[in-house]
Amino acid sequence: MTAEQLFRAIGYLDDALLEEAEAAPAMPRSSRLVWLRYAAVAACLSLAVYLGGNWLGLFLQATPQNNMSLQQDGGSAQYGASPEAEAFMDENAADSAARDKTATDRELPMLILGGSNTGAYGFEGYMAYDIDALVSANPWQAGSSPQALPVYRSTAAPDAEGIVPKPDFAAMQAVLLDIAGRLGYQPADIIIQDDYPNEETIRIVTEKYAATGDTVPPEFFAAGMVYWEQNGIRIEVESNLTTTIHLEPAVTLPEGYDFTHFASYENKAKVAQYLLAEYATLLDMEEPMLALEGGDQNIYGQRSFDIAFYEGAGDATQQLLHYFFNQVQFHCDDEGKLFIIRLYNKDLSQKLGDYPIITPEEALQLAEDGHYVTSAPEAYPGSALVAKTELVYRNGREETYLPYYRLYAELPTMESDNGVKTYAAYYVPAVQGQYIQNMPLWDGSFN
Amino acid sequence: MEDSDIIALYWARADHAIAETAAKYGRYLASIAINILHSPEDSEECVNDTYLHTWNAIPPNRPSVLRTWLGRITRNLSLDRYKNHHAQKRGGGQAALLLSELEDCIPAPAHTNHPVEEQQLAESISHFLHSQKQEARQLFVRRYWFGDPITAIAQRFHLSEAKVKSSLFRTRQKLQKYLEQEGLLP
Numbered sequence: 001m002t003a004e005q006l007f008r009a010i011g012y013l014d015d016a017l018l019e020e021a022e023a024a025p026a027m028p029r030s031s032r033l034v035w036l037r038y039a040a041v042a043a044c045l046s047l048a049v050y051l052g053g054n055w056l057g058l059f060l061q062a063t064p065q066n067n068m069s070l071q072q073d074g075g076s077a078q079y080g081a082s083p084e085a086e087a088f089m090d091e092n093a094a095d096s097a098a099r100d101k102t103a104t105d106r107e108l109p110m111l112i113l114g115g116s117n118t119g120a121y122g123f124e125g126y127m128a129y130d131i132d133a134l135v136s137a138n139p140w141q142a143g144s145s146p147q148a149l150p151v152y153r154s155t156a157a158p159d160a161e162g163i164v165p166k167p168d169f170a171a172m173q174a175v176l177l178d179i180a181g182r183l184g185y186q187p188a189d190i191i192i193q194d195d196y197p198n199e200e201t202i203r204i205v206t207e208k209y210a211a212t213g214d215t216v217p218p219e220f221f222a223a224g225m226v227y228w229e230q231n232g233i234r235i236e237v238e239s240n241l242t243t244t245i246h247l248e249p250a251v252t253l254p255e256g257y258d259f260t261h262f263a264s265y266e267n268k269a270k271v272a273q274y275l276l277a278e279y280a281t282l283l284d285m286e287e288p289m290l291a292l293e294g295g296d297q298n299i300y301g302q303r304s305f306d307i308a309f310y311e312g313a314g315d316a317t318q319q320l321l322h323y324f325f326n327q328v329q330f331h332c333d334d335e336g337k338l339f340i341i342r343l344y345n346k347d348l349s350q351k352l353g354d355y356p357i358i359t360p361e362e363a364l365q366l367a368e369d370g371h372y373v374t375s376a377p378e379a380y381p382g383s384a385l386v387a388k389t390e391l392v393y394r395n396g397r398e399e400t401y402l403p404y405y406r407l408y409a410e411l412p413t414m415e416s417d418n419g420v421k422t423y424a425a426y427y428v429p430a431v432q433g434q435y436i437q438n439m440p441l442w443d444g445s446f447n
Numbered sequence: 448m449e450d451s452d453i454i455a456l457y458w459a460r461a462d463h464a465i466a467e468t469a470a471k472y473g474r475y476l477a478s479i480a481i482n483i484l485h486s487p488e489d490s491e492e493c494v495n496d497t498y499l500h501t502w503n504a505i506p507p508n509r510p511s512v513l514r515t516w517l518g519r520i521t522r523n524l525s526l527d528r529y530k531n532h533h534a535q536k537r538g539g540g541q542a543a544l545l546l547s548e549l550e551d552c553i554p555a556p557a558h559t560n561h562p563v564e565e566q567q568l569a570e571s572i573s574h575f576l577h578s579q580k581q582e583a584r585q586l587f588v589r590r591y592w593f594g595d596p597i598t599a600i601a602q603r604f605h606l607s608e609a610k611v612k613s614s615l616f617r618t619r620q621k622l623q624k625y626l627e628q629e630g631l632l633p
Contacts, residue, residue, distance in 0.1 A: 001553050001632060003546040004526070005565070010549075010591050011522050012569035015512045017576055021588035123477060125487050205459045212509065216455070299488040375474055377481040379598070414487065422487060442602075 108353040110437040111151060111400055113373075113429060123375040124425040126296040127416075131387035131408060131423060135265065135305065137291035139312075139319045140391040142360055146317050149357055151402040151431065153350040156240040167239035169194070172226045175345065176237045179245070180228060182282045189230075194223035241345040250337035260336035261304055268292055268305045275307065275330050275338070282341070283328055287312035289319070291327060297420060306331075321348065324393040325401070346395060355402070355431040360389045363405035363428040371433075373440045376424035378411055380442065385410045387423060391430055403430040450513040457505035465498045472514060476521045482594030483525040483542045484532075493528055497521045522592070545594055551619040552626065568631060575625045579618060586611055587618045 128134055173192050180190050197205070202221060209216045227236040234246040253259050257274055258267040272290050276283070289312035294305040308329040311322040325346035333339040358366075364383040366372065372380060388408040393401055404427040414422035429436055448467050456464035476497055480490035497520045510516035529542040576584040586604065589595045590611075601608045626632045 001568075003549040003553060004530075005568070006549045006552060007526065007546055007591065008523065009565050009568035010572060011519050012566060013576065013588065013592060014570075014573040015515050017573060017584065017588050018515045018518070018592060019512075020581070021585045021592065123474075123481065123487060123490075127487075201459070205455070208458050208506075209455070299491070375477070377478065377485070413485070 108355060108435055111352070111355075111402060111429075111431060111435055112437050113400065113402075113440060123377060125376060125411070125414070126408065126423045126425075127298075127420050128296050128423065129420055131410075131421075133295045133303070134388070134408070134423070135293045135295040136390060137289075137293045137308075137323070138390050138392065139289070139316070139323050141316075142389070144316065145357070145391060147356060148354040149317060149403045149430070150321070150348075151352045151355050151400060152348045153352055154399055154401060155347045155350055167224055169223075169226060171241065172237040172239065175241050175243060176226055176228060176235055179235055179237075179243050179282070179343065182284055183233070183235075183245075184281075185230075190228050192226050192228050195225045195227065196223040197221055241347060243343040243345065245341040245343075247339050247341070250333050250335070250339035252337050258336065259332045259338065261332060261334070262302045263305070263336075265292065265295070265305050268307055272307045272309075272330075276309065279330075279341070283309055285309065285311045285313070289323075291323065301420070320391075320393070324395050346401070348401070352400070355435055357391075357403060357430045358405075358432055360391075360405055363389065363407065363430065366428045366433075367407055367426055370442045371439050372407070372426045372428045372442055374424065374426045374442065376409075376411070376426065378413065378424070380407075380426050381409050381411060383407075385412070392427075394427065404428060405430050450510075454505060454509060454513060457502065458509075465502060468498060468501065468513075468517070469494075472517050475514065476517055479518055479521045479593060480525045482596070483522070483545070484529060489528055489532070490525070493521055493524045496524050500524070522594075542594075545591060548615070548619065549591065551616070552623045553632065568626075571626065571629050571631060572622065575622055579621070583614050583618050586614050590615055 126134055176192055177187050177190060181187065205221075206216055225236055225238050227234060229235070229246075232248045234248070236244045236246070238244075253271065253274060257271050258264075259271045263271070269290075269292055272292055276288060276290070280288070288309045291308040291310055292305055293308075295303055297303055306329065308327040310319075310327050312319060314322070325344060325348060327344050329342045329344075330338060331340040331342065364386065367380050367386075368383055370380070374380070386407045386409045390406050391403050392406045393403055395401055407426040407428065408423040409426055411422050411424050429439070433439055448471065453464060453467050453471065456467060473494060476494045477490055480493040481487070484490050484493065497517060500520050501517060508516075526542060576587060579587070582604065586600060589600050589603070590597070595603070597608050597611050600606075601611045604611070606614075623632070
């Protein structure tokens with residue numbers, strides 16, 4: 001027997017052992033300490049703790065920055081809480097109620113982080129010879145950053161079972177008609193369909209299940225998208241109102257424009273100006289801002305830049321929100337032709353409030369203490385190796401859209417022989433810690 | 448999306464089966480590959496290859512636990528890639544270390560390329576681990592199935608690195624004796 005044979009055999013351990021190892025430990029033993037530490041901070045700041053009938057979180061007294069307009073009845077919201085938090089609340093309920101019975105509608109709800117499973121493959125690392133090679137169009141500027149930023153509850157996040165809320169087909173159809181209208185089509189000409197499978201597909205799938213003695217799960221055939229197509233254009237609107245326009249055949253740009261995957265920044269900038277002029281009506285923006293960014297390398301050493309636009313009108317906060325939640329992106333195919341336009345349209349109707357944010361320097365200190373989330377395979381390597389910091393909203397499948405600081409930390413262990421560095425992303429919540437119920441603590445695994 | 452739905456997508460040959468798999472398990476699979484290879488490029492390719500293997504294997508297969516089924520593919524592909532790189536004298540990530548530690552379980556006279564029935568060996572090791580204390584077997588699985596670094600295991604279980612190493616060492620010694628008793632080591 002060899003060690004390799006043993007290693008491969010271990011790969012076939014029974015599932016129960018794997019599930020047990022994955023589940024363990026159910027709750028990090030230190031998380032309670034972390035929770036208590038933040039609770040203590042809150043106490044020091046004379047921030048009161050209140051436990052109401054429907055409340056599981058801690059509510060804090062109003063701050064000068066807090067001019068929120070809560071959507072929930074009575075200015076409150078109901079949230080789930082971790083077992084640790086619930087235990088803490090049980091133990092402190094009496095004290096809490098005694099300390100503060102004066103919750104007002106100006107209080108900010110505590111935030112519960114998590115709920116993101118947007119990771120695809122690999123980890124979020126950017127390969128470049130130097131950090132300056134990474135080009136970002138993020139309108140955030142450290143020197144003029146707002147002191148408070150809005151936080152929203154996602155209306156499209158999957159629940160604990162991974163099931164997304166039932167699609168709002170009326171809203172999806174309205175978006176589709178709007179986009180089609182911007183492209184010059186008349187509503188009367190548009191027949192909207194959904195992606196409910198046709199009879200032939202249903203028959204094939206049903207037969208496949210039946211052949212193995214199973215029945216098709218009832219939700220298998222549920223529709224989740226609406227679309228319209230005509231003469232080479234297809235507009236799809238997903239349940240989160242993201243719209244994708246497919247162009248078939250793909251649109252060839254005039255001679256002199258290089259819209260291939262790995263065209264230079266300058267060439268892509270030229271293409272962007274052309275697209276801006278050509279699709280101004282579709283963009284429908286008061287002050288369209290170009291977001292031409294990228295510049296990291298793939299494993300073959302090729303650099304690419306992506307073209308997007310966002311609304312530049314409004315104050316700094318509004319620009320940030322447009323940049324992160326309402327971009328319009330233009331994509332080329334392998335032949336350098338325009339074949340997809342995607343319009344993001346995140347639902348920001350469920351605002352939880354304007355939360356005071358920490359400084360980038362405070363974020364670095366939190367990262368030093370392990371309070372970050374990352375998909376990188378290594379622990380935070382230290383602030384001395386952070387080459388760049390920017391404020392971002394993580395806008396995937398998170399349950400809550402809130403600002404984070406993204407720290408680009410160089411991982412020396414991953415520097416290639418040819419000098420290409422890897423900058424891994426570490427995210428620190430930008431909202432002040434006393435508003436976060438479960439401040440992340442890196443546990444050595446992907447989170 | 449439920450695993451059964453993802454598997455159904457593969458059976459229906461729906462293209463977005465892979466996207467759903469990636470969304471749900473991409474990060475998990477990447478962590479396994481990264482632990483073994485310690486290279487983002489190689490790990491990315493291993494995870495992509497995992498999707499391709501899965502696409503080719505379902506149907507006819509219908510995994511009972513999709514997560515571990517996928518993880519096994521990634522783990523095997525990562526080891527294959529490690530061997531390939533090792534032959535080319537390139538970096539080997541943690542795999543070399545893991546294999547080195549597992550050598551403890553194999554006394555010198557038994558260290559041959561004599562084939563062993565993989566499934567039988569796996570069942571024996573599973574049986575052995577079930578007889579161990581919970582924490583010891585969890586540490587063993589985290590280290591030798593998931594390839595977690597010692598530091599990560601220590602943080603996860605809130606133990607010192609020395610205690611993790613000590614536990615793993617003792618478990619390896621016990622496993623060697625068990626395999627000898629089972630007649631799996633000559």
